[in-house]
Amino acid sequence: MDRDKTRPEKNPETRRENASKVEPGENPELGLGIDDRRLLRLLHGELPPEEAAELRRRLGADPVAAARLQELERLWDGLELPPPDAAPPGFAARVAARAAENEGRAWIGAGAPFGPAWARAAAAVALAAGLALGAGVGWLAGESAPAVEASAGTDAAAIGEDPESADEWAYLEEELPTLAESYWDAFYEDGEEEL
Amino acid sequence: MDPVARHAPAVTGPDPDAEVLARVAAGDAAAFEALVGRHQDRLIGVCQRLLGDREEARDAAQEVFLKAFRKAGSYRPRGRVYTWLYRIAANHCLNRLRRRKVVRFLSFGALEPSGREASGSGAAGRPWDPEDPAPGPEAALDARRRWAATRRAIDRLPESQRAVLVLAKFEGLSYKEIAEVLGVTVGAVESRLFRAMRALERAQAAEGTGVS
Numbered sequence: 092m093d094r095d096k097t098r099p100e101k102n103p104e105t106r107r108e109n110a111s112k113v114e115p116g117e118n119p120e121l122g123l124g125i126d127d128r129r130l131l132r133l134l135h136g137e138l139p140p141e142e143a144a145e146l147r148r149r150l151g152a153d154p155v156a157a158a159r160l161q162e163l164e165r166l167w168d169g170l171e172l173p174p175p176d177a178a179p180p181g182f183a184a185r186v187a188a189r190a191a192e193n194e195g196r197a198w199i200g201a202g203a204p205f206g207p208a209w210a211r212a213a214a215a216v217a218l219a220a221g222l223a224l225g226a227g228v229g230w231l232a233g234e235s236a237p238a239v240e241a242s243a244g245t246d247a248a249a250i251g252e253d254p255e256s257a258d259e260w261a262y263l264e265e266e267l268p269t270l271a272e273s274y275w276d277a278f279y280e281d282g283e284e285e286l
Numbered sequence: 287m288d289p290v291a292r293h294a295p296a297v298t299g300p301d302p303d304a305e306v307l308a309r310v311a312a313g314d315a316a317a318f319e320a321l322v323g324r325h326q327d328r329l330i331g332v333c334q335r336l337l338g339d340r341e342e343a344r345d346a347a348q349e350v351f352l353k354a355f356r357k358a359g360s361y362r363p364r365g366r367v368y369t370w371l372y373r374i375a376a377n378h379c380l381n382r383l384r385r386r387k388v389v390r391f392l393s394f395g396a397l398e399p400s401g402r403e404a405s406g407s408g409a410a411g412r413p414w415d416p417e418d419p420a421p422g423p424e425a426a427l428d429a430r431r432r433w434a435a436t437r438r439a440i441d442r443l444p445e446s447q448r449a450v451l452v453l454a455k456f457e458g459l460s461y462k463e464i465a466e467v468l469g470v471t472v473g474a475v476e477s478r479l480f481r482a483m484r485a486l487e488r489a490q491a492a493e494g495t496g497v498s
Binding site for chain 1 (some may be wrong): 320345433461487
């Protein structure tokens with residue numbers, strides 16, 4: 092099976108074609124250098140002060156671009172979610188108690204019959220099966236999946252997981268479907284990252 | 287609103303949480319409880335906005351703090367402690383979202399948004415019960431409609447775009463902070479945010495013409 096062709100967004104031809112399109116929302120009538128990305132940077136306060144001032148000056152003379160900024164601002168300001176819940180009373184104490192309880196648990200150690208070596212071997216077999224599953228999931232999901240900043244290794248590194256601990260076994264068991272998808276994404280560069 | 291005022295002022299100076307985390311790593315239980323207390327609202331909030339479910343958010347936040355507790359000793363200060371916590375939270379929530387997709391696929395359910403708040407409902411269909419300062423039921427209903435529309439729109443986004451949008455819009459993080467949280471470049475943050483906005487615009491236009 093030609094994997095490239097099973098995921099249309101991965102087809103190099105499609106990607107080249109898409110890259111050359113003027114995307115909806117990128118107003119081609121806007122002046123050179125005033126594109127949506129720059130307007131978003133202005134909107135989010137991400138431009139250095141001099142650049143922001145210069146852009147505002149140019150917008151003053153460009154009603155089309157100024158109108159576009161207003162559209163983006165309306166869209167941004169229109170995003171509303173309910174205020175999040177505050178933590179319930181006693182939350183911190185309960186979490187601390189659970190952490191202390193976890194510390195006191197007897198973990199499966201390296202010398203036990205079901206120690207890490209056996210667990211890793213079993214996990215590798217399961218992961219291979221998960222990869223095949225993840226292939227189907229990734230394609231059927233039909234979305235451009237996120238670039239992997241969270242392959243098993245980097246995800247573990249990002250959160251500081253200790254691969255030697257029994258935590259990893261429970262982690263693998265729990266996260267296997269996710270890892271399958273992540274390995275799928277690692278195999279394909281999905282183009283989300285612009286370095 | 288002046289765009290440059292949108293973000294909170296950049297945090298400068300020594301990070302007070304760094305010392306607390308060092309004490310946590312040394313086994314100071316009181317320090318850990320203090321750290322949780324300082325950041326519980328923030329983390330529950332970001333989990334809630336990413337996952338769209340109150341109870342799941344609380345569970346997730348608890349798991350995030352427990353991971354932080356276990357790994358306090360391996361924290362290497364590259365930014366502020368709160369961005370490290372955000373990073374754990376974002377990874378944890380994004381993994382949960384990906385797992386939802388797989389579980390739904392395996393159970394032959396439709397690959398739809400979480401649905402828990404698609405109609406303004408929380409977990410198990412319980413409606414959001416806003417502590418609504420707005421006067422009158424009309425305003426409360428309007429607020430719920432807007433929340434539901436936002437929730438639907440966010441739930442349709444790919445996880446990477448959803449994370450960037452939530453962190454920028456609802457957590458007020460700068461592009462640089464988001465890049466640090468997600469472990470990507472600032473350019474990637476900008477790109478994902480641009481695509482998220484474009485997707486939201488298309489969804490809004492489609493709903494306006496009656497196409498779902």
